[in-house]
Structure formats: C-alpha cells, structure tokens
Amino acid sequence: MSNVAMELQDVRKSIGKKEIIKGLTFSIYKGEVFGFIGPNGAGKTTTIRMMVGLMQLSHGDVLIRGKSIKHDFKNAIREVGAIVENPEMYPFMTGWQNLMHYARMIPGISKERIQEVIKLVGLEKAIKEKVGKYSLGMRQRLGIAQALLHKPSVLILDEPTNGLDPAGIREIRQYIRRLAEEENVAVIISSHLLSEIELMCDRIGIIKNGELIATQTVQDSTTSETKNITQVSMQVTPMDRAIEVLKTDHTLDAKSQDEALIFQTEKEKIPDIVRSLVQQDVAIYQVNSTKSSLEDKFFDLIGENTIE
Amino acid sequence: MNNFFKLVYNEITKIYIRKSTWAMYIILAAIIIGVGFLSNIDELSSKQYSDDNWRETLEEENQELTEEIENAGEDGVFYDYNSRLVEENNYYLENDIQPDGYGAMQFVLENQLLLSVVSLLTIIIAAGIVANEFRWGTIKLLLIRPITRTKALLSKYVAVILFAFFTLLFVLVFSYIIGLIFFGFGSLNPHMLVTDGNGLQYVSVISEIIPAYGFKLVNLVMMATFAFAISTIFRNSALAIGLAIFLMMAGNQIVLFFSDRDWAKYILFANTDLSQYTAGSSPMIEGMTLGFSITVLVVYYVLFMAVAWAFFKIRDVAGQ
Numbered sequence: 001m002s003n004v005a006m007e008l009q010d011v012r013k014s015i016g017k018k019e020i021i022k023g024l025t026f027s028i029y030k031g032e033v034f035g036f037i038g039p040n041g042a043g044k045t046t047t048i049r050m051m052v053g054l055m056q057l058s059h060g061d062v063l064i065r066g067k068s069i070k071h072d073f074k075n076a077i078r079e080v081g082a083i084v085e086n087p088e089m090y091p092f093m094t095g096w097q098n099l100m101h102y103a104r105m106i107p108g109i110s111k112e113r114i115q116e117v118i119k120l121v122g123l124e125k126a127i128k129e130k131v132g133k134y135s136l137g138m139r140q141r142l143g144i145a146q147a148l149l150h151k152p153s154v155l156i157l158d159e160p161t162n163g164l165d166p167a168g169i170r171e172i173r174q175y176i177r178r179l180a181e182e183e184n185v186a187v188i189i190s191s192h193l194l195s196e197i198e199l200m201c202d203r204i205g206i207i208k209n210g211e212l213i214a215t216q217t218v219q220d221s222t223t224s225e226t227k228n229i230t231q232v233s234m235q236v237t238p239m240d241r242a243i244e245v246l247k248t249d250h251t252l253d254a255k256s257q258d259e260a261l262i263f264q265t266e267k268e269k270i271p272d273i274v275r276s277l278v279q280q281d282v283a284i285y286q287v288n289s290t291k292s293s294l295e296d297k298f299f300d301l302i303g304e305n306t307i308e
Numbered sequence: 309m310n311n312f313f314k315l316v317y318n319e320i321t322k323i324y325i326r327k328s329t330w331a332m333y334i335i336l337a338a339i340i341i342g343v344g345f346l347s348n349i350d351e352l353s354s355k356q357y358s359d360d361n362w363r364e365t366l367e368e369e370n371q372e373l374t375e376e377i378e379n380a381g382e383d384g385v386f387y388d389y390n391s392r393l394v395e396e397n398n399y400y401l402e403n404d405i406q407p408d409g410y411g412a413m414q415f416v417l418e419n420q421l422l423l424s425v426v427s428l429l430t431i432i433i434a435a436g437i438v439a440n441e442f443r444w445g446t447i448k449l450l451l452i453r454p455i456t457r458t459k460a461l462l463s464k465y466v467a468v469i470l471f472a473f474f475t476l477l478f479v480l481v482f483s484y485i486i487g488l489i490f491f492g493f494g495s496l497n498p499h500m501l502v503t504d505g506n507g508l509q510y511v512s513v514i515s516e517i518i519p520a521y522g523f524k525l526v527n528l529v530m531m532a533t534f535a536f537a538i539s540t541i542f543r544n545s546a547l548a549i550g551l552a553i554f555l556m557m558a559g560n561q562i563v564l565f566f567s568d569r570d571w572a573k574y575i576l577f578a579n580t581d582l583s584q585y586t587a588g589s590s591p592m593i594e595g596m597t598l599g600f601s602i603t604v605l606v607v608y609y610v611l612f613m614a615v616a617w618a619f620f621k622i623r624d625v626a627g628q
C-alpha cells in the first residue's frame with residue numbers, strides 16, 4: 001500500500017453561484033502532521049466538511065486510504081477521526097457518557113480503549129462531570145478523545161488550538177507528535193494562526209480564497225541540516241561594543257531596537273556569537289531566538305487578513 | 309442489526325437523560341392523580357353496588373334521576389346524561405345483572421383522553437430529535453461515523469415511536485395504580501354498558517380499553533411522523549411543534565370547513581379517526597370506507613417519511 005493517507009483530487013465546492021473551494025489537489029502522508037493554514041473565511045472548514053462527508057463535493061473526490069468518501073463512505077470514514085469547527089458535545093451528558101455514545105456507533109471499542117484516550121488527553125478528573133460545565137479547553141480535549149476512540153489512521157482537527165492557553169497548545173502538540181511518530185497517524189490540523197501550530201507540523205499548506213497557494217516543509221529544528229535562519233534578540237551592555245563585535249567577528253549586520261540587539265543568523269552559530277561577545281567583555285542578560293522565515297513567508301502570501 | 313440496536317439505544321438514552329423529559333412524566337403523573345382525585349369526589353363514579361340491596365339502590369337512583377329530569381325539563385343541562393343513566397339502570401334491572409362498581413379498570417378506560425397529552429409529548433420529542441442535533445452542533449460528530457445517514461435517521465424515528473410506546477405504557481400502568489388507590493380493584497373482569505348500533509350492550513371493560521386507546525394511536529403516530537418530517541426538513545423544532553399541534557387541534561375543523569368539496573375525504577384528518585367505521589358511528593364524509601382511510605393514511609405516512617429521508621440524505625451539514 002502506498003504511503004498516502006488522504007488524497008484530495010481537484011476538490012471544488014460551489015454554494016449558489018459562488019465557488020468557495022476552487023480545486024484543491026494535495027495528499028497527506030502517513031505519520032505526517034499537515035498544517036492547513038489560512039485566514040478566516042479561506043475555506044478550511046468547508047474543505048474539512050467535504051473530507052469527512054458532511055458536505056457533498058461539487059467536483060472532484062477525496063480518497064482516504066484509497067477509499068472514496070463519495071462512493072464508499074462507510075469504509076472511508078472508518079479511517080477518520082475528526083473535530084469540525086467547535087468541539088460540540090451533548091451538554092447534558094457527562095464526558096464519559098458522551099464517549100460511550102460515540103463508542104457505540106463503531107464496532108469493537110472496549111472500555112479499556114475509552115479509558116486509554118481519556119488518559120491520553122488528561123481528562124480523568126472531569127470525565128464524570130457534565131460537559132455543560134466544561135471549559136472550552138476541556139471540550140477540545142474531549143473532542144480529541146472522541147476522534148481517537150477507534151484508532152483512526154487519519155486525524156482531522158479543525159482549529160483545535162482555539163480557546164487553549166499556551167500550556168494547552170504545548171500539550172496538544174506533544175500528543176499529536178506522538179500519534180504521528182509512534183502510531184503513524186496522518187494528522188491534518190487547521191488554524192488561522194501559523195505561530196500556534198507551526199511547531200507541531202511537518203508540512204504546511206496555505207489556503208486563501210479557496211485555493212491552495214503554497215505548501216511548505218517545516219524544518220525540524222533539532223535535525224536541521226539546511227540553513228535555518230532565525231531572528232535573534234539579545235539584551236546586552238554595552239550595545240555599541242556588541243554591534244562592533246558582530247560586525248568584525250561574524251560579519252553580521254546587527255541593529256539596536258527597543259534597547260535590544262537584533263540580528264539574523266543560523267541557529268547553529270548562536271553559541272559562537274555568545275562566546276565571542278563574552279570574550280569581548282559584553283554582558284549578556286538575555287538571548288531570544290524566533291524562527292521568522294516561515295511566518296514572514298506566510299504573511300507575504302496571505303497579505304491582509306481579508307476575504308476576497 | 310446489533311449495530312442498529314445500539315443506535316436506537318443511543319437515541320433513547322439522549323431522550324431520557326434530559327430533565328425536560330422527566331418533567332413531562334411528572335406532569336403526566338400529576339394529571340392522572342388530579343383526575344383520580346376529582347373523580348373520587350364525584351359521587352356517581354364512587355357509587356358501589358356490591359351489597360345485596362343493589363336493586364333497591366338502582367331503583368332509588370332512578371327515582372332521583374327521574375325527578376331531576378322532570379324538574380329541569382328536556383332543556384336541562386343534564387337531560388341526556390341523566391336519561392342515559394336511567395336507561396342503563398333499567399337494563400341492569402331488566403336483565404338482572406348486578407352492576408360492577410367503578411374500579412381501577414374503568415379509570416384506565418376513562419384516561420384514554422390522556423392520549424392527546426401523550427400525542428403532545430411525542431410531538432415534542434419527534435420535533436426535537438433531529439433539530440436539536442443541529443442546534444447543539446452535535447450532528448457533525450454524529451454523521452462522521454461508519455453509519456449511513458438513512459440508518460441514523462431511522463434510529464431516531466424508531467426512538468420516537470418507542471418513546472410514544474413507553475409513555476403510553478406509563479399512562480396505562482400509572483392510571484391503573486392510581487385507580488387502585490382511589491377506587492379499589494373492582495371486580496376481576498369488570499363489565500360495563502356501551503351503545504352500539506343495536507342499543508345497549510353489556511361488554512368487558514378490558515375489551516373496550518384496547519380499541520379506545522388503539523384508535524387514538526393512529527392519530528398519534530401520524531402527527532408524530534409529521535412533526536418528525538417537518539423538523540428534519542426545516543431543522544426547526546419550534547416550527548414543527550407548532551404546526552403539528554395546530555393541525556392536531558384544528559384537524560376536524562379543517563375537514564368540516566372543506567366538507568362540501570369532493571377532495572375533502574383526502575384530507576389526512578378525515579381519515580385519522582378510524583373509530584368512525586365501528587358499529588354505531590358513521591363516516592365523516594359519505595362514501596368513505598375503512599379500506600379507503602387506511603390507504604390514505606399509508607400514502608401520507610410514506611410521503612412524510614420519504615420527504616424527511618430525502619432531505620436528510622442529501623443535506624450539507626454546514627454552520628447553523
């Protein structure tokens with residue numbers, strides 16, 4: 001079997017006379033986390049609705065492990081776990097009752113499996129409480145639990161970072177990476193904020209006005225061999241000498257901005273730069289580096305956050 | 309099949325786990341207790357004829373009633389009611405049958421009127437079962453399971469019918485219990501007098517309960533199916549409840565209003581009351597037969613189901 005988990009073939013959607021999705025063609029591979037990025041109204045949710053058969057395709061097809069969502073819905077959807085837009089559950093039932101409800105709809109889900117996913121998303125304490133009392137973050141977790149019950153080979157999460165704090169996002173990142181790496185799940189994760197999901201994605205597709213305008217591989221910073229330019233900002237004194245050192249020792253064009261030293265370099269060079277600054281008696285209080293290239297590219301491509 | 313059973317189980321769970329459903333049953337129970345209480349005060353229904361003097365009791369009663377009739381004249385409010393009682397008492401005396409006292413079974417029979425409340429509750433459930441999933445947004449997670457939409461919809465419909473059945477059972481059993489408390493057991497197989505084409509007949513109460521409830525079930529199922537279809541098509545439970553209840557109440561008036569048109573007999577409500585074909589009754593519109601009504605009912609039923617299914621099957625599940 002091929003490595004492709006999900007394949008979109010010239011997927012289009014028209015509502016009325018308006019074409020909302022204008023021919024999407026791309027594949028998502030096993031064990032890959034694919035970020036589906038675009039501003040609000042770009043068509044992410046609409047695309048996801050078509051991927052899972054909630055909306056009919058006006059044109060094209062979606063194949064999930066080779067099975068068409070149009071012609072072989074039951075077998076195609078069996079491979080998929082998803083949250084579409086907000087993770088809405090029955091508010092008058094407990095988390096556990098909600099999961100049992102969905103478990104009954106798919107053959108072969110044991111109580112142990114339910115307990116396992118509850119543990120994975122960290123909802124053990126709240127699982128006997130009514131979902132109506134859950135915070136948005138807790139509902140996101142329950143949504144993910146619900147999507148994982150039947151061990152899908154494709155996991156689709158529509159804006160799962162909505163309503164989560166940075167700690168929550170980090171946690172999601174951890175178990176999504178684990179699912180992809182250990183269980184070979186293909187994960188599709190949409191967001192209108194690149195920064196929130198960039199770190200968990202292997203590849204990113206940028207959608208705007210219903211068109212895929214770019215796909216881009218995200219370099220994993222720990223294994224990167226390619227040049228990986230990051231933006232560095234340092235708090236140092238004295239500033240003048242620091243700028244001087246960077247110019248002479250490293251031929252870097254640094255500038256002072258908001259009392260911080262700002263420059264761009266490859267990540268691997270940062271230790272050397274710090275060492276030479278120290279040797280020249282520059283005091284360093286803080287070093288920050290942000291990966292800026294992709295974000296810049298994103299904004300270049302997207303332009304303003306406008307629809308049409 | 310096992311799979312389908314689980315879907316129905318899910319739907320039933322979602323109905324009965326909600327407090328609003330329990331409120332319905334509490335109201336129903338309160339009505340039954342209230343009716344029992346009021347009937348208990350009404351001396352006629354509590355009159356017993358169990359002792360050996362039942363003949364004297366009946367004659368005394370007749371005397372009182374006749375006096376009342378004479379005093380009030382033929383225009384008296386209770387004329388019909390009182391003359392009927394006299395007639396019944398005479399039947400007992402002439403045929404030398406000791407009348408059964410009013411007991412739990414008779415109370416159950418009288419509570420057939422509560423079937424309109426059961427219809428109302430079933431309509432509310434039927435109108436919500438699809439529309440609510442859309443309102444809660446849970447429809448998305450429901451339809452991304454390896455289950456066809458047809459099965460998902462059917463499981464909901466079956467749950468509505470089961471709800472009607474459970475509620476009906478509740479009315480029967482709870483009425484019987486309340487009847488026992490207020491009126492006692494009565495006799496083992498109590499009998500009563502009914503009028504059919506050939507005048508008064510002495511029949512078993514139980515044999516009256518079955519058709520009395522049965523005939524009303526036809527209307528219940530039709531209106532629940534109608535509400536179910538409307539809410540599936542428009543995804544709006546309030547609209548479905550309003551329309552179904554309005555039609556349920558106004559059904560007879562609608563038929564009367566159009567009764568001089570030749571298509572009036574094709575109106576659903578001209579056909580929902582099948583008791584019009586029992587002995588002693590006459591059809592709403594001349595020329596209608598039982599077979600005709602059943603055909604009309606089946607056609608409407610299939611129409612409601614088919615339209616609901618067609619809409620549900622192809623619908624894009626998008627934002628509210």
Ligand SMILES: Nc1ncnc2c1ncn2[C@@H]1O[C@H](COP(=O)(O)OP(=O)(O)O)[C@@H](O)[C@H]1O
Nearest residue numbers: 015020039040041042043044045046047307626
């Ligand atoms: N049911 C609908 N009818 C008409 N237009 C719609 C409908 N649903 C979505 N749209 C339009 O489709 C576009 C894409 O919406 P959506 O997929 O929700 O975007 P995203 O999830 O990327 O924010 C938007 O311009 C939206 O207005």
Ligand SMILES: [Mg+2]
Nearest residue numbers: 044045046085
């Ligand atoms: Mg969206």
